[in-house]
Amino acid sequence: MPRPPSPGGTASGTASGTASGTASGDGVTLRTDAIRRHDPNLRALTSDNFSGAHPEVLAALHLANGGHQPAYGADSYTADLDGVFRRHFGPHAQVFPVFNGPGANVVALQAVTDRWGAVVCTQEAHLNEDEGGAPEHIGGLKLLGLPSRDGKLTRESVGEAVRAAGDMHSAAPQALSLAQSTELGTCYTVEELRDLTAHAHAHGLAVHLDGARLANAAVSLGVPLAACTADVGIDVLSFGGTKNGLLFGECVVVLDDSRVRGVPHLRKRSTHLASKMRFLSVQFEALLAGDLWRRNAAHANAMAGRLSVLLSRSAGVAVSRPVEANAVFVTLPREVLTRLLDRYTFYVHDEETGEVRLMCSFDTTEEDVDAFAAAVAREAARS
Template identity: 55%
Template structure:
């Protein structure tokens, strides 16, 4: 049984059905197909009339393309030290895009204006890469969620200094489900200029998208996507998945369920002796500190990652069941009993 990653889950049956339906006849390649054309209207319904969508293969590619669009060759990106672009993309934004990352510490994975201010300087210093973009992750790598007001404040701070705001939205649907807000409330309406929109972690087989909200960033996007090896030849099969996800409420149903399962798990774990939940559980991630013998016992029964912070990371997804959650919680409780922690408590 796995709680390692929402990437471990299979494809949602409705996504598979959409792929089968799209696998009929011939369509023009490289994004000139009818599915990708219709996808533009669907994304505009979620993000506003100026939104332009560029389907790509994966999340790292989406971030690399988006950051290139928002930066000059001498540009730098301010991000949280635990941001995916900083620690989980093998240096791709720096190697492929040629950009300097300026990571700063962030409480619970969320940047504040004061955090951004630490690196927002030296704009006219030719000896320093110029800060041009602030990159936030929504929901964050630690499962926390920015409110629309928090994003709006950082966007205002960035724009006042000539910087742009990028959002890594690998789990954007989980954030929207937690907030009870439409996507545009904490993106377009909050001042986000460009974002990476995730589908794989919410039931798709593969495929993400770069969504440009600031129209001036569309210039050259087709070339950036191709030269970054993210132009899909049979793009209809990526777009068909997004249509199934977003042209209706599948995205919300799946994300809400994943979030609910994480909350259910946290509620059963938080009062166990020796257990400490490290961050607010707002999306589909639970980070918990447990005694080493308990973790060792759990690793024999479940798949999950030990985080560099010393916490275990448990992820839920659209296909996590209440029975799965209850089994993990029960096993944790039993191991706590075996180690004598409950008696000591």
Template identity: 50%
Template sequence: MNAGSLSMPPAPQCSFASDNAAGVLPEVLDAMVAANEGCALAYGEDPWTTRAESALADLFGGAAAVALCWGGTGANVVGLACLLGPGEAVICAEEAHIAVDEGGAPERFTGSKLLTVPTPDGKLRPDDVLAVLYALGNQHHAQPGVVSITQSTERGTLYRPDEIAAVAEVAHDHGLHVHLDGARIANAAAALDGDLRSFTTDAGVDVVSFGGTKNGLMYGDAVVVLEPAVARVLPFVRKQTTQLASKMRFLGAQFEALLADDLWLRTAGHANAMARRLADRLDGVQGVQVTGTPDVNATFVQLPSAAAVAELQAWSFVWEWEPARHEIRAMTSFATTIDDVDRFAAGIAAVAAQHG
């Protein structure tokens, strides 16, 4: 296969542009087909949703309130809206998905302001939060009310449990809540040996957006409320923000299948392993620099030039992350194969050799 005049190896079957490019887990599809037999009550009054909500709550210690939503942006809007009061704002990293890639939905639907903080790696530190709290008590400024962290981050970095606990402690000491955007929470949990509670319930997080779509669902993410005082408003906020599905059983069936027998962790672990393999295959390739060691399922690669990036995209599309650095972000998924990784690495090496 050719990209421009450059002779290239066969392109990978699965795209590295996003883990959203992957299809649906076979177990999830089978569960949806099975749930399609017969009739069931609407709006979550069905056994699939009941079982899925119970399974999600158990992951976090059993006392959580759960609401299934259509997708990640909707889950973030619901989660944040449950926590925000009048005039309050959300502190988040400058690269956070809620700030960059959700079309302003959190601000439009919650009526709040996002207070973004530049960070070198997408991770907020306690000092980052403290630096924004000067506005507390001043009626002329939006009042910080929530700290939102992303686990794992858009930069592919990973918070350790103690790092989240430190941010949560500062937030709570100043009367703020903590929201965790977990679109890739499975990848984070897999990287931390499956210990989900250590960086959520035990670390002081109040509300979690639990990602399913990026980990093999057809559609669907969940809001998990860990702060009992907030749980009361969850069903009403979900309804008002248009995230209540009428045929909820198909969301419930998907989550039930994903959570059974640790499928959610195994699929995420595979995606993480494929990212590490890609980084290893590119180690030492002339003209290519892997930016950091992959913590989860994201590999960042710096190419020699903009022309090299364009050549690679024409062969097998991938998003450019930092155009000034000619840096791409390659995302792996449950569907990524060893052959996909090896082909993609070979393609990167070919364009680097041509443009180095």
């Protein structure tokens, strides 16, 4: 997928000396010699990674700061994290924080495959297209990317992949990796997940879920997090936080330890064991102890729905894929696309068709959406 250019513009009100602020709620003044180097008013629909951290997450980080805590996950916050996750993923969930999404995927998939194993996924899977070869280089994994419709696999395609690799001359499929929501913004239904998981298990495959945007999918489906993970037979989950308001961090969540092996050791040798793990763990407590995960995802989804409706009203603009989470895919006339790229950044998913991907975040506003839709409408009217 082509990468966007860097956003233009300079920071307004950039300090030339020390910036300072006041921490929320405790009257402590925080001093820093760092300089603000971005315009805090700059908005983009390029990626939900562009957004900052939710204020409640930043407050949790401040809460966890100060004093000394044991390192490498022996701290009080990490000790309680299994309990936090078990309220959402069932009584057997085991949680292992890592730094990022590729790290979560690599650790999780190593834990369900042998050295000669392969992972079945879609061709456009993040681990196949956008992780820089990390699954192959670090995990030693063979990825079997399959064509999909709107980012979703079927039991037939999974069965064909297993049958096609049926002897020692091929890497043996040992895991199925699904994304929820998918890279194309769609969501597997609970029934689809249950059917695919049962089918994979019947073929001897463990099932991994890349849940970078699992919160958005669960909100879209109107179900608890467990309904599309533990309850449908997912064995191991990469649970996303960064795209839903965290500063950094994801988690490997083991749901069936009879199929998942050695995560603590794999995390360490994959360089994802954080020394000050309390700062990873407390963010997930902020996200999951209450309903922040749901509030953030619901807002992002709502903004995507609003954006898709507004864009569909412009001449020559078509919503090209189902809008089921916080992603909107649209096709734009070439001249409209060219002019918009002079002023906005977004991913061009398919240059030949003019299909672009627009992402909404927990902090996307109605004003952001309306302003971009109005700009599209103006450019479309010129064409």
